[in-house]
Amino acid sequence: MTQDTRTHTHTELVVDVGPVAHGGHCVARHEGRVVFVRHGIPGEKVRVRLTDDGPSAKFWRADVVEVLEPSPDRVPHFWDLADSGRSWSHRHPPVGGAELGHISLARQRSLKAEVLAEQLKRLAGVDLSPTRQITVEAVGTAAGGHTAESAAERTGPDTGDGDAAVAGLGWRTRAAFAVTPAGKLGMHAHRSDAILPVREMPLAVDAINALRLWDIDLQGIDRVEVAAPANGSRPLVLLVPAPGTRSKRLSSILAQLPDDVSVASLHPTTGEVLQLRGRTYVQESAAGHDYRVTGDGFWQIHRDGPDTLVGAVTGFLHDGGYLAPGSVVADLYAGAGLFTAPLADAVGVTGSVLSVEGAPGTSRDARKNLHDAAHVEIVQGRVERVLRQKPRNFDALILDPPRAGAGKAVVKQLIDAGPRAIAYVSCDPASFARDLGYFRQGGWGMAALRAFDLYPHTHHMETVALLTPQP
Numbered sequence: 001m002t003q004d005t006r007t008h009t010h011t012e013l014v015v016d017v018g019p020v021a022h023g024g025h026c027v028a029r030h031e032g033r034v035v036f037v038r039h040g041i042p043g044e045k046v047r048v049r050l051t052d053d054g055p056s057a058k059f060w061r062a063d064v065v066e067v068l069e070p071s072p073d074r075v076p077h078f079w080d081l082a083d084s085g086r087s088w089s090h091r092h093p094p095v096g097g098a099e100l101g102h103i104s105l106a107r108q109r110s111l112k113a114e115v116l117a118e119q120l121k122r123l124a125g126v127d128l129s130p131t132r133q134i135t136v137e138a139v140g141t142a143a144g145g146h147t148a149e150s151a152a153e154r155t156g157p158d159t160g161d162g163d164a165a166v167a168g169l170g171w172r173t174r175a176a177f178a179v180t181p182a183g184k185l186g187m188h189a190h191r192s193d194a195i196l197p198v199r200e201m202p203l204a205v206d207a208i209n210a211l212r213l214w215d216i217d218l219q220g221i222d223r224v225e226v227a228a229p230a231n232g233s234r235p236l237v238l239l240v241p242a243p244g245t246r247s248k249r250l251s252s253i254l255a256q257l258p259d260d261v262s263v264a265s266l267h268p269t270t271g272e273v274l275q276l277r278g279r280t281y282v283q284e285s286a287a288g289h290d291y292r293v294t295g296d297g298f299w300q301i302h303r304d305g306p307d308t309l310v311g312a313v314t315g316f317l318h319d320g321g322y323l324a325p326g327s328v329v330a331d332l333y334a335g336a337g338l339f340t341a342p343l344a345d346a347v348g349v350t351g352s353v354l355s356v357e358g359a360p361g362t363s364r365d366a367r368k369n370l371h372d373a374a375h376v377e378i379v380q381g382r383v384e385r386v387l388r389q390k391p392r393n394f395d396a397l398i399l400d401p402p403r404a405g406a407g408k409a410v411v412k413q414l415i416d417a418g419p420r421a422i423a424y425v426s427c428d429p430a431s432f433a434r435d436l437g438y439f440r441q442g443g444w445g446m447a448a449l450r451a452f453d454l455y456p457h458t459h460h461m462e463t464v465a466l467l468t469p470q471p
């Protein structure tokens, strides 16, 4: 019999907030036990509410409900629903997705840099501190969909960056919502089944907020996903109906949505994207290329993410002499082909690009997006299988796995494939550091690293590393 150690006594304690840890919380201690505290800043004294405090649990979790000694980097949270103090005063946890909104953007980035450095040291045995400091670079010069004025109002005058244009709002071109039992647009409270009604998504581009999905009766729908391309092209609303929802209900929702928006439904079990109105895909652009991305297919969320990452990856490979006309390269975990298209340009018709994507719908998109490039081979399948079937003498590989990383077996396969260099794109510093450790065991090392704040106000970040065999 297993013992459920997760209980919520909601006891309150006063703690000193210690160092930041991976996952969006800081470490505090109470009577020798570790407490992972969300919504604090290292150095603060805070009152917390225990949210996960089983008596035999190795550690507890807690949310800040009152700040007794604030950090100079604390700012008013821009979003009531995600603000821990205000949420708990209404007796519920905050929604996830803006868990660092109480910290100046500059300090958010320095905390992310600390997390990255710590993960590299602990999991990969790489200590960069003696030679250089890791910086997490700010991305984008505009506040995204929000006007500078509205961004300034939301964050107050001092964001730590001194400029409303980098207030870190309005960058999400993708947003996913739950639906409340009353049929209203909602979001899950953090680590809770409770769904709270939402009337704005400040991190999303204006095109998403302009849909005013909160005014719509969404009864019969389990989830709503919205994609609004940064290039201003037609957004797509993807409805995920609850089992048994009738088509009449979907028609009624369709009638409430603006005419110039595509609407589709996602079959909850088959994952099939069914057209309700307009297209079943959105038209994205990056680095001088256009891409179609179907339904819930993967695309970098930050409006400036695609260009930023293409620039970093091709910059590393080009500057190192691994990417030139005639090069043989592969784009692994390729999605709709974000990196495949610029790689195809760089290697030219005398070179070749192998592009591997696992999800069938997204791979079909990649095939359409690259249909006129004869030197590109699009393969749908798992990276581990395709690498076995298509051995080549690669000059370079791009690796952009999902959050879980590539893993030991794939890293071994990549090393065995014998490329001269690998550009590793990662959205998780822990799985990246773990994989880097495997590369180091195989005689490889990290030649260069950049980190980007592609998820402002959340604890997430994106890294791009250049890996090469060590002499």
Ligand SMILES: C[S@@+](CC[C@H](N)C(=O)[O-])C[C@H]1O[C@@H](n2cnc3c(N)ncnc32)[C@H](O)[C@@H]1O
Pocket (backbone or CB within 6 Å): 298, 299, 300, 333, 334, 335, 336, 337, 338, 339, 356, 357, 358, 359, 362, 381, 382, 383, 384, 400, 401, 402, 403
């Ligand atoms: C982080 S996304 C990157 C996509 C693309 N590089 C981009 O930036 O738009 C990871 C992609 O890997 C795909 N994927 C996940 N596991 C895979 C596997 N074992 N083999 C191939 N593709 C996989 C996912 O479907 C997803 O499209």
